[in-house]
Amino acid sequence: MSLPKINVKEVDEMLEKAKNMKPEDLLFKYKGILYPSLHSQPENIDAIESFEAREDDLLLVAYPKCGYNWMIQVLNKLAFSAGKLKNPKYIPYLEFTNPEKLKLLSTLPSTRILGTHMNTNNIPVSFFEKKSKILVVLRNPKDTAVSYFHFYNKNPALPAFDSWDKFFSQYMSGEVMWGSYFDHAVLWEKYIDSENVKIVTYEDLKANLTEEIKEIAKYFNYTLSDEQIQTIAEESTFDAMKEKSQETYGSFGKVIFRKGGVGDWKNHFSDEQSKEVDARFEQCLAGTKIGAKLKYEVHCK
Structure with missing residues (x-):
């Protein structure tokens, strides 16, 4: 199959436009949440509130740097x-889709694979009403922070941070794109036992990609052979995807793919910062099913 690709020309034009913009103009705040202004506008987010999902839609949800681009390829x-699916395509985030493109989405044949970084409060309610299949990817909050910091600083379309400490402070306060990591994770507790929501973790995918892909296929009621599952897993490792990133993402591939590992937070966090995240986890997620799913003691201690 051909690989789903972004519109490289469109991305190059966006990056060129960013060169002439002030850092403070690269983001906008809408209903308390920051969004990238070169990708989206308030009218986009207004429009998706009334987006009509279908029962056979597949919606991928992931907070930034938790595996969205990885899972788009897998799905x-x-x-x-x-x-x-006859013609695999790169599916943009719903919040990047302007009203005109949303109308185009409504004409696409099933199966539609859609995606978003938004939390459950902002996802169009029709996905829950129609009981569309939703796949949620979570990642431990410490590695997410590190990956997000590098993404900000490698992406010309975003304002760079002059220090890790400054980024960490804003990450913890939710003053980064798509808001608070902890708000995003906590809100999925309500749906963790839903038949139409499957939650996987970045760390489990890294540990046993073949088995996780098999479970995802089962969730979507896809009948695939063990050989097909194995092939998909081999083609979807971080190294395999990074190697093909020039083909699928153009020069932007260098921004998206960095290390793709688990535990890099130890190279960035001070003891105080680590304890601050520990305390927030204890406050927000300790004792919850989402907290258990994240295996915090394994990956963040």
Whole structure:
């Protein structure tokens, strides 16, 4: 199958435009949440509130730097191998889709694979009303912070941070794009036992990609052979995807793919910062099913 690709020309034009913009103009705040202004506008977010989901839609949800681009590739391969998708395409975030493009989405044949970074409060309610299949990818908060920091500083379309400490402070206060990591994670506790929501973690995907892909296929009711699952897993490792990033993302691939590991937070966090995240986790997620899913004691201690 061909790989889903972003519109490289469109991205290059966006990056060129960013060179002439002030850092403070690269983001805008809407209903208390920061969004990238070169990708989205308030009218986009207004428009998706009334977006009509379908029962057979697949919605991928991930807070930034928790595995969105990774899983877009996996879902395309699964749907294609199962005969549900004829022409794999890179699916942009709903919040990047202007009203005109949203109308185009409504004309696409099923199966539609859609995605977002937004939390449950901002996802169009029709996905829950229609009981569309939702796949949520979570990642431990410490590695998420580190990956997000580097993403900000490698992406010309975003204002860079002059220090890790400054970024960490804003990450903890939710003054980064798409708001607070902890708000995002906490809100999924309500849906963790829903038949139409499957929650996986970045760390489990790294540890046993083949088994996780098999479970995702089962969740979507896709019948694939063990050989097909194994092939998808081999083609979807971080190294394999990074190697093809020039083909799928153009020069932007260098921004998206960095290390893709687990535990890099230890190279950035001070003891005080680590304890601050520990305390926030204890306050927000300790004792919850989401907290248990994240295996915090394993990955963040």
